Amino acid sequence: MANVVILGTQWGDEGKGKIVDLIADRFDVVARAQGGHNAGHTVRIGDKKFILKLIPSGILRPGKKVVIGNGVVIDPAALLLEIETLEEAGVEVAGNVFISNRAHVIFPYHRMMEKATEQTPGKVRIGTTSRGIGPSYEDKVGRRGIRLADMLNGDTFREQFQANAVEKNLLAKALQIEETWDFDAIYDEYLGFAERLRPYVCDTAVYLQDALRGGKRVLFEGAQGTMLDIDHGTYPFVTSSNATAGGVCTGLGVSPVHVDAVFGIVKAYVTRVGGGPFQTEAEGDAAQRLRDQGGEYGSVTGRPRRCGWFDVPLLRYSNTINSFASLIVTKLDVLDGLETIPVCTAYRYKGEVLKGMPALSDVLEAVEPVYDERPGWQGATAGVTDYDALPEGAKDYLRFLSDQVDVEIGAISTGPERDETILMPDSTLAKLLK
Ligand code: GDP
Ligand code: IMO
């Protein structure tokens, strides 16, 4: 009975939602460990399109249970809206969603703080999703955060909230935030949210432990990507949680002994939203072509995604952190029609080829990618479901990537729909999905 992790290997938006939705039918529970409604996981099922933000994509498979772990930060208004939207679309949410009582809550002041700090002159702009994610994690680590369990506890919530209110008012003054907020109104609103969320809240670590002991299969759905990880990513241009394999254990209270394999979702090129280094970023027409063909606009903020070429050193590093059993390559079809496809195989810095991934963003900004111009292919991969039917050039491209990173390819996605996928029958992925 395999329990597996699906992770983003680059800067997010690799197609995790599509893959999780595709394979969720082989699992009993799908669990999220980190992030919040900064995530946007798009799933297309026929003419329906769902963008899941906080709720694991497994919810779209009838009868599957989904868990939002302690490592996730929750904006109750966003979560309730997502529940409503899913219910309106005919998805059964009640009884299928389990939310950790230890998950931290996002309040309106988190968003305001984020806006103010992002706009502070002289401060590095991260280009966040403006959802209050970072400030909420700051309060968590600062040991003043408010968790769902606290919000549901009428005796202490008011006190905690007031203590936060005093502090946030002082901060707002110092940051010269002109926007004011009505703490009593927010408190009352959140009491209302608490009652609406109460039926979903439990100790999800215990829920998962019982499920695992009972032989249920769990799929762990990552959000963001390895290069956005707070520890291993392109700091400070990262999100505020651990989007790598280790985050699964801390963010859900599940021991690593329960994780059988980690699979990395790899876009056939690279995108990034927000600021920060992007070693293989393309410019002009080349970037616009990838953006147009790949529909590369943020699913949460609508921002055009920065687009560029496949980056082998980045993926090697991602593999160092996560130890992927197989790679799942997505959006291969977006490269259809290109005459040649640049693949970055190394970084050069001050004339030297670098080993590993530099820790300094300034160095990453300055590296010179060494490109191998790979031939493109005649014919389309779009919608192909059989490996043998792929153009030879596309097979060469995939083999090249796999050899460079030294990880097998477990599946290839050739379109946004569930069935536009090729599963490699001899891969670890295929074996563990049986
Ligand atoms: P996630 O955040 O990793 O779940 O990825 P997003 O949903 O933010 O972005 C991936 C986008 O690509 C979505 O619009 C998907 O519908 C789409 N997509 C996923 N796989 C493929 C694929 O193989 N080909 C194409 N053309 N689109 C894909
Ligand atoms: P999914 O799960 C792409 C980026 C933001 C910004 C940085 C910090 O859909 O792959 P934050 O609001 O998290 O403090 O912003 O992280 N970011 C994402 N980029 N996909 C995501 O999620 C992202 N979640 C956060 O653009 O650069």
Ligand code: MG
């Ligand atoms: Mg996304």
